[in-house]
Amino acid sequence: MSAVLLWVVCPKENAHSLLSLVPRNCCTQRRCSSSNKLLSSKLSLSSGVAAYSSAVANPSRSSEERVYEVVLKQAALVREQRGESELGLKKPIETDCTTDWNLLNDAYERCGEVCAEYAKTFYLGTLLMTPERRRAVWAIYVWCRRTDELVDGPNATHITPKALERWETRLNDLFEGRPYDMYDAALSDTVSKYPVDIQPFKDMIEGMRLDLRKSRYENFDELYLYCYYVAGTVGLMSVPVMGIAPESKASTESVYNAALALGIANQLTNILRDVGEDASRGRVYLPQDELAQAGLSDEDIFRGKVTDKWRSFMKGQIKRARMFFDEAEKGVAELSSASRWPVWASLLLYRQILDAIEANDYNNFTKRAYVGKAKKLISLPIAYGRALMEPSKLAKLVMR
Incomplete structure (x- = not known):
């Protein structure tokens, strides 16, 4: 379903479920008593833009x-904090000295363990980040994955729109410093330190609602718009931390626009x-009008036969995804x-999935495109080399 993790990692790559991390009362109003002990002091919302969804407010626009209006608002929030220097942490929150920092540290460590289990390559990379940033990245990852599991996990058939409303209420509470459990507590602490706005989180939940009805x-x-909801939002969440x-x-x-582009590219992939x-x-996540223009229909997809029409159609879809990857690379630099x-x-590993689809002669009906271990091992040092380059030099490389 969604491509979840800090621009790039997709939960569908993993067979195991994270639903076991969600308490039975995760979508109820009752909070875990342990979370009250964990963060008894209230974490204030960051100042900045109001939580307002431009993505649904004016349907007459494209x-x-x-979505770009949302991007501008998130960028403004970061720009306030950044100034002329590298993005810094917000002022430390004031507490009443009752916060149990040991438990909070345990919460972050558990988020790291989850990331290590479900997103091994990405987790390895986070170890190069500063301790504060990588902990924050882990906290965001866990929330995104748990949200995705609600509609794409083993218990998805039991999820209702009302349950998602309760999940959104829970999100509001953790942004206001009232976490329900240890994973919420880690994210609540993160959003108190970085200029992370609640709107992308709300929009991701909106993407889950779409999956229930569309x-x-x-x-x-x-x-x-769907790709933004379920994947582009992750980039907007993570830029302030990255x-x-x-x-x-x-x-x-x-x-921010490049982060959005990478989320779109991943979801299209x-x-x-x-x-x-x-x-x-019974789902078809392909533009119906473009299928019709190619002389194809849902029935052709359900039939699952690779034809010249299908190959031609797929070439156009892959070209579009690569264009979004191209735009995204500018931002990573x-x-x-x-x-x-x-x-x-x-990014490099995910982009190779498109190459694998081509190698399978565009048979994405019965063959699953994947990147082999050898190619993954080759990609890691290439990625590391690019990471060491200065933005100006890397930008020239990307533009070639």
């Missing part, structure tokens, strides 16, 4: 225009890789040097 997308404009290189000359808006799997569940490697590694 999805790209509406299985067809009439055109790419509709599909783009940080922007102090020597970067790029605007904050352009870095998911969709193209999983055509057959989604069809088995502007990130803080310690944050680039995990993003570069995941």
Whole structure:
């Protein structure tokens, strides 16, 4: 379903479920008593833009225009904190000295363990980040994965719109310093330190709602909005934590836009890789109007036969995904040097899935495209080399 993790990592790559991490009362109003002990002091919301969803407020505009308004608001929040230097932490929160920091540290460590189990390559890269940043990255990852599991996990058939409403209430509470459990507590602490806004988190939940009620997308404009909800949002969540290189000359808006582009690229890649799997569940995440223009229909997808029409259609879809990857690469070059490697590694590996689809002769009905271990091992040092380059030099390399 969604491509979740800090621009790049997709939960569908992993067979195991994270639902075991969600307490039985995760979607209820009752909070765990342990979380009250964990963060008894209230963590204040960061100042900045109001939580307002431009992506749904003005349906007369294109999805790209509406989503870009969200991008601008998130960038403004970071720009306030960044100034002329590298993105720094907000002032330490004031507490009443009752916060149990040992338990909070345990919460972050558990988030790291989850990341290590479900996103091994990315986790390896996070170890190069500063301790504060990598802990924050782990906390965001866990929340995204748990959210995705609600509608894409083994118990997804039991999830209702009301349950997602309760999950959103829980999100509001943790942003206000009232976490329900240890994983919420780690994220609550993270958003108190970095200029992370709640809106991308809310929009991701909106993407989960779409999966409950929608299985067809009439055109790419509709599909783009869905991709933003379930994957592009992750980039907006993570940029404040990843940080922007102090020597970067790029605007904050352009870095955010690149993060958004990478989320879109990843989700489009998911969709193209999983055509057959989604069809088995009665879902078609391909623009209906473009299918019709290619002389194809849902029936052709359910039939699962590779034809010349299908190959031609797939070539166009892959070309579009690569264009978003190209745009995303410009932004990775502007990130803080310690944050680039995990993003570069995941980007290069994920992009190769498109190559694998081509190698399978565009048979994404019965063959699952994947990147072999050998190619993964080759990609890691390449990603590391790019991570060490200065933004200006890397930008020239990307533009070639």
